[in-house]
Amino acid sequence: MEPDKKQLKVVILGGSLAGLMCGVALKHAGHEVTIFEKEGHVRQSHMAGVCLGLDAERFLERHDRLSNSFSHRCLRIQALKSDETVRIFVNARRDITNWDTYYFRLRSNFDGYKSSSYPTPPQESATDGPATYNARKEVVDLTRTGDGEDTKLILSVLDHETRDVSKVEADLVVGADGPDSFVRAKYIPESKRQYVGYIAWRGTVPESEVSEATRNVFRRSVTIHLMDRHHCLVYMIPGVDGSLEKGQRYLNFLWYTNETPEALDEILMDGIDGHRHHNIVPSGRVRQDIWDARLEVAKLIPLPGPFLEVITKIKRPFIQVITEFISPRASFEDGKVLLMGDGLSLYRPHTAFSGTQGAFHALKVEEYVAGKISAQEYEEKALRYARLHWSQSIWYGHFYQSSKWTALKSAFYYWFHCGIDRIKSWWTGEERLLRGWSKVVEQYDDE
Numbered sequence: 001m002e003p004d005k006k007q008l009k010v011v012i013l014g015g016s017l018a019g020l021m022c023g024v025a026l027k028h029a030g031h032e033v034t035i036f037e038k039e040g041h042v043r044q045s046h047m048a049g050v051c052l053g054l055d056a057e058r059f060l061e062r063h064d065r066l067s068n069s070f071s072h073r074c075l076r077i078q079a080l081k082s083d084e085t086v087r088i089f090v091n092a093r094r095d096i097t098n099w100d101t102y103y104f105r106l107r108s109n110f111d112g113y114k115s116s117s118y119p120t121p122p123q124e125s126a127t128d129g130p131a132t133y134n135a136r137k138e139v140v141d142l143t144r145t146g147d148g149e150d151t152k153l154i155l156s157v158l159d160h161e162t163r164d165v166s167k168v169e170a171d172l173v174v175g176a177d178g179p180d181s182f183v184r185a186k187y188i189p190e191s192k193r194q195y196v197g198y199i200a201w202r203g204t205v206p207e208s209e210v211s212e213a214t215r216n217v218f219r220r221s222v223t224i225h226l227m228d229r230h231h232c233l234v235y236m237i238p239g240v241d242g243s244l245e246k247g248q249r250y251l252n253f254l255w256y257t258n259e260t261p262e263a264l265d266e267i268l269m270d271g272i273d274g275h276r277h278h279n280i281v282p283s284g285r286v287r288q289d290i291w292d293a294r295l296e297v298a299k300l301i302p303l304p305g306p307f308l309e310v311i312t313k314i315k316r317p318f319i320q321v322i323t324e325f326i327s328p329r330a331s332f333e334d335g336k337v338l339l340m341g342d343g344l345s346l347y348r349p350h351t352a353f354s355g356t357q358g359a360f361h362a363l364k365v366e367e368y369v370a371g372k373i374s375a376q377e378y379e380e381k382a383l384r385y386a387r388l389h390w391s392q393s394i395w396y397g398h399f400y401q402s403s404k405w406t407a408l409k410s411a412f413y414y415w416f417h418c419g420i421d422r423i424k425s426w427w428t429g430e431e432r433l434l435r436g437w438s439k440v441v442e443q444y445d446d447e
């Protein structure tokens with residue numbers, strides 16, 4: 001874009017984490033930002049952790065105007081073996097929050113939305129642009145009129161309350177509309193999410209409900225139990241309203257198992273009305289007999305004591321189907337339409353990287369709008385970053401769920417992209433886009 005002398009009218013599709021991060025960054029740059037979100041203001045999170053990696057840290061340092069801490073700090077990734085001995089894989093820092101807390105914090109920064117997590121919004125700055133969050137409004141069409149400087153984008157927006165469709169004009173449109181992105185479907189209809197062959201059985205348990213011994217195992221670690229082509233993990237996340245108080249946090253449990261597409265028909269059947277879910281069976285909807293059978297398998301294996309204690313205390317389990325894709329493009333209409341977040345590439349969850357990717361994109365869109373990088377550079381960086389971390393997540397997935405040979409092949413694919421990243425960054429003199437582990441620098445009171 002031309003260096004930002006004028007205030008742009010920016011429309012963002014999707015008011016989840018990526019859309020909000022982008023909205024906050026562009027509002028702080030003085031632009032008029034409108035977010036359309038097809039769902040309501042208050043959502044049901046997956047109660048999973050959202051990991052705040054390097055780019056999220058950078059985003060927060062630059063744009064977060066609230067000061068209290070909102071993530072639980074893990075200091076290591078470790079394995080808990082069947083005999084319940086622990087092996088540390090890596091001492092590395094992982095700051096993990098939960099979706100609701102991050103969402104309400106970004107809302108507080110974006111449009112001053114008041115929630116029980118953040119009842120008092122931060123002070124506005126005189127240079128901020130206007131920011132509007134429209135819930136229950138879905139973008140259903142996008143067209144372009146005019147050429148060059150006169151180009152305008154016209155969006156059709158369906159109001160889910162009244163069923164009216166209205167037209168909205170924009171200088172820049174950002175598709176932060178998730179894995180089933182409208183923007184991606186419009187420009188690259190063949191790029192669709194695909195089932196990777198396994199699912200996650202999931203749930204959370206308040207830390208106050210498990211024994212002291214179990215809490216001690218999981219407190220400051222992401223703990224994995226490896227089995228033959230399946231694995232479980234547990235880590236701690238903040239509690240209600242982002243509470244980090246001892247006793248109020250949650251333990252988050254996941255068990256990844258390989259399932260055939262035929263088996264999914266049974267597993268994904270709704271426990272109340274019997275319809276088949278696509279990607280998530282929400283809590284309260286998992287069939288009791290299906291969950292009971294899973295618990296029986298857990299006892300039969302048996303999972304190590306701390307894992308068994310957590311899974312048997314889950315009251316509202318849910319099931320997530322693991323899907324993935326990567327878009328071949330990130331910029332359309334001569335840079336007037338951009339794609340970002342999970343709409344651009346959907347990683348497997350093992351690297352916990354989606355929130356961090358959204359932050360990277362938000363910062364790059366900000367640079368683009370400020371005229372510091374071109375649309376081609378935005379696309380090149382967004383796609384290189386995506387390839388690197390997408391292939392990394394596939395490698396991890398194959399390591400846990402497939403044969404050693406498959407894992408080795410995907411490791412080579414990942415290393416190939418690491419090589420490209422290294423050469424490109426050497427050539428341009430810019431920082432590498434591959435993100436490593438955050439080092440544990442300070443002494444930590446392990447409670």
Ligand SMILES: Cc1cc2nc3c(=O)[nH]c(=O)nc-3n(C[C@H](O)[C@H](O)[C@H](O)COP(=O)(O)OP(=O)(O)OC[C@H]3O[C@@H](n4cnc5c(N)ncnc54)[C@H](O)[C@@H]3O)c2cc1C
Nearest residue numbers: 014016017018038046047048099138139177178341342354
């Ligand atoms: C309700 C919810 C809860 C989540 N909970 C977790 C969690 O606990 N842990 C975790 O790791 N990840 C969670 N995620 C996913 C997480 O937000 C993403 O992995 C990541 O952070 C990047 O998100 P995103 O904003 O690119 O995509 P998403 O989070 O998928 O958001 C896309 C948004 O776009 C909206 N949308 C789609 N199409 C349109 C349209 N045409 N018009 C208007 N709006 C549209 C969707 O309703 C959605 O809110 C959750 C996502 C949602 C939506």
